[in-house]
Amino acid sequence: MAHVWPIGGGKGGSGKSFITSSLGRLSAELGKKTLIIDLDLGAANLHTLVGVPDPQKGFSDFIRKKIPLLEDTVVETPSPNLFLISGAHDNFDIANLSYEQKIRTLRAIAKLDFDRILLDLGAGTSFNTLDFFLISQNGIFITTPEPTSVENVYRLIRAIYFRRIRYCFNVTDFKELELEADRQFGDGSFNKPDSLMKVIARTNPEKYTQLNNEFGAFRFKLIINQVRRHDNVALGLQMSRMIEKHLGLNMEFLGNVAYDEHVHDAICQQVSFLERYPYTKTASDLRELGKLIVESAGKQLTLRYM
Amino acid sequence: MRKDFDQLSYYEMLDIKPDAVPYEIRHAYNAALQLYQPGSLVSYSFFSDGERRAILSLVEKAYQTLINDQSRKDYDDELIRRGELEAREESAPDVRKPVSVFHISHGPAVRTVFISSDALKNKISQSQIITDILARSELSGEDLKQIRTELGLTIEQIAEETKIRVNNIRSIEEGQAEQMPPAVFLKGFVKSYLKCLGLESVEELSARYMNTVSRLK
Numbered sequence: 001m002a003h004v005w006p007i008g009g010g011k012g013g014s015g016k017s018f019i020t021s022s023l024g025r026l027s028a029e030l031g032k033k034t035l036i037i038d039l040d041l042g043a044a045n046l047h048t049l050v051g052v053p054d055p056q057k058g059f060s061d062f063i064r065k066k067i068p069l070l071e072d073t074v075v076e077t078p079s080p081n082l083f084l085i086s087g088a089h090d091n092f093d094i095a096n097l098s099y100e101q102k103i104r105t106l107r108a109i110a111k112l113d114f115d116r117i118l119l120d121l122g123a124g125t126s127f128n129t130l131d132f133f134l135i136s137q138n139g140i141f142i143t144t145p146e147p148t149s150v151e152n153v154y155r156l157i158r159a160i161y162f163r164r165i166r167y168c169f170n171v172t173d174f175k176e177l178e179l180e181a182d183r184q185f186g187d188g189s190f191n192k193p194d195s196l197m198k199v200i201a202r203t204n205p206e207k208y209t210q211l212n213n214e215f216g217a218f219r220f221k222l223i224i225n226q227v228r229r230h231d232n233v234a235l236g237l238q239m240s241r242m243i244e245k246h247l248g249l250n251m252e253f254l255g256n257v258a259y260d261e262h263v264h265d266a267i268c269q270q271v272s273f274l275e276r277y278p279y280t281k282t283a284s285d286l287r288e289l290g291k292l293i294v295e296s297a298g299k300q301l302t303l304r305y306m
Numbered sequence: 307m308r309k310d311f312d313q314l315s316y317y318e319m320l321d322i323k324p325d326a327v328p329y330e331i332r333h334a335y336n337a338a339l340q341l342y343q344p345g346s347l348v349s350y351s352f353f354s355d356g357e358r359r360a361i362l363s364l365v366e367k368a369y370q371t372l373i374n375d376q377s378r379k380d381y382d383d384e385l386i387r388r389g390e391l392e393a394r395e396e397s398a399p400d401v402r403k404p405v406s407v408f409h410i411s412h413g414p415a416v417r418t419v420f421i422s423s424d425a426l427k428n429k430i431s432q433s434q435i436i437t438d439i440l441a442r443s444e445l446s447g448e449d450l451k452q453i454r455t456e457l458g459l460t461i462e463q464i465a466e467e468t469k470i471r472v473n474n475i476r477s478i479e480e481g482q483a484e485q486m487p488p489a490v491f492l493k494g495f496v497k498s499y500l501k502c503l504g505l506e507s508v509e510e511l512s513a514r515y516m517n518t519v520s521r522l523k
Contacts, residue, residue, distance in 0.1 A: 145347065146347075147347060147350045147351070150347055150348075150350050150351070151350055151351035154351055154352050155351070232347065235347060235348060238337075238340065238341055238348040239348055241321070241341070242341060242348055242349055242352060245311070246311065246352065
């Protein structure tokens with residue numbers, strides 16, 4: 001079964017697509033048959049980053065059932081071993097996938113035959129993003145060392161936590177749960193996943209154990225992107241410590257990626273940054289991350305709740 | 307179940323082991339401040355103002371408790387009573403000395419033996435010969451040599467410990483004025499020599515030795 005790595009981060013412009021494309025290239029170079037899927041629905045641009053400016057087919061062909069199988073929407077890229085499902089010609093209403101469409105997509109992704117699958121997810125905390133993130137235990141969060149970005153990544157993590165709890169209950173039970181949390185912990189606490197968990201622990205120990213095991217199985221990763229010279233290099237470690245201590249989720253800090261003006265140049269010229277500027281700090285940071293991704297193994301795909 | 311922050315022990319709050327030394331505690335406290343203080347990028351938007359204040363006051367309390375030996379001991383006792391900490395056997399604090407990076411020994415190969423001052427003091431008080439020598443009003447080089455051999459120390463060991471050259475130590479013991487270093491240096495050498503042997507009081511004995519030597523001249 002393929003290793004699926006959803007890549008998200010909450011805030012736009014933090015470099016999700018750039019890192020996805022770079023990691024895709026690296027993993028392909030290291031001999032893994034790699035697929036990258038543009039799931040930034042409604043704002044797709046991954047095709048431009050991997051040198052396929054005008055792909056002939058894409059994700060929306062699968063959604064519109066023009067192409068029945070997801071694997072038939074895969075296009076090759078100029079790099080050997082690297083494949084793409086593009087969102088270049090997505091319909092303009094694709095941002096709002098229906099529940100059935102989403103389930104169909106998730107199941108199809110799970111069946112694809114690749115060594116590594118990287119999902120480029122959009123900004124924000126829409127249900128699409130959250131559900132695609134929950135497809136794997138190895139979700140990668142990307143943030144820049146700025147308060148806006150850090151804020152959004154915490155929000156995304158909590159939203160994912162919340163979404164997973166929400167799946168366990170039907171509408172009325174969940175409503176009750178929220179009310180109970182509100183009664184016990186006061187105003188606004190229905191919005192805190194950890195307070196909800198505390199209520200569940202008391203009212204529904206069975207579900208609590210199940211959820212707890214699942215959260216324990218997550219192996220989220222954190223990458224700090226666009227690290228400038230005077231930035232705090234320990235930020236990533238400190239953030240993962242915060243999340244582990246206060247949310248109880250495993251969060252592994254993978255590494256920093258240095259900021260480099262040349263990334264902008266490479267994107268403008270539509271060439272691979274790693275090939276054009278292989279000796280920059282940024283490129284070597286990316287190669288380190290690529291190695292981690294390719295070497296890491298482990299349990300994948302948690303589709304049980306679907 | 308994952309414990310809430312206010313349920314953690316002070317050690318867990320600061321992410322240190324129960325046998326952490328004060329340096330580690332101070333370091334962990336600074337690290338925690340970096341995480342939780344207002345304006346920290348790491349915890350930006352993670353807590354509401356109230357939560358942040360609560361956490362900071364806990365961190366402060368944890369630090370104040372652990373950094374003070376007495377309050378830390380009380381706190382440890384409480385943890386042990388609650389069964390959250392295993393009682394540890396009392397052991398003398400392990401004082402670490404700087405370790406020499408290069409071991410350069412000029413004279414003959416000498417096995418370095420740490421001269422323990424406690425053991426020396428014991429020997430001095432027990433030895434009849436040394437007590438006799440120290441009771442006299444004069445102190446010659448010969449006497450020093452006798453004390454040294456009585457204590458079972460070699461000249462090389464003393465040289466190692468005091469960094470005085472072997473021939474200087476020898477001239478101190480032989481008391482031959484022409485071979486001795488100038489008086490200014492000699493005084494210092496004798497003092498470190500006496501200190502190394504663990505004799506008391508250094509000032510008084512060195513004065514006695516200098517008097518003896520000058521009379522010989």
